[in-house]
Amino acid sequence: MRVITGSSRGRKLVTPPGDDVRPTTDSVKESVFSIIQFSVEGRSFLDAFAGSGQMGVEALSRGASFAVFVDNGKKSLDAVRKNLEITGLSKNARVINADTLSYLSSCRERFDIAYLDPPYKKGLIQEALELLPAVMNKSGIIICEHPSDEQPPETAGGFVIKKKYKYGKIMISVYSDKDVEGI
16 A cells, blocks of 8 residues: 555555455555546545545645544554654644544534545445535535445435446445536
8 A cells, every 4th residue: 555646655554453444445546536636736635434544645645735534443543643654744634533423523624525434334424424514615525435235325415426436346436516517
């Protein structure tokens, strides 16, 4: 697992030990950032259910102004902090030790891009999508990684699925405001 491009291009990232975290593959990560490539620079990024934090690190490397990493696993949080240290991107990041749903319930920040990759088959995407629109800017983008046999809701507040991408057993669903053209 590595940073694909930007200021930290090529840096190897760590993953938490054990089977609790399922890192996004480099090919899926590259595809996600191809989808949002013109929407990252200068934007705020939420890496919810952060795991290793690789998606937020990639966003920072590509010029995101700020990233928030939320996870409640000690091993995950240690990996996120280590990856921010390895890449030198800590100054534009905040790591939050919290249950993502609790964080979203009380969050006062607004985000331009949110990436959701919760543990599979637990209904967490649906629960997070109920809370997420309240912390998103109107022009924001929500990206959900989920198993291809698990379909998230078509709408989340004023956000609707604009595109879906399938990568083997993984699906990426991209939401934006229903009144915003394209992604």
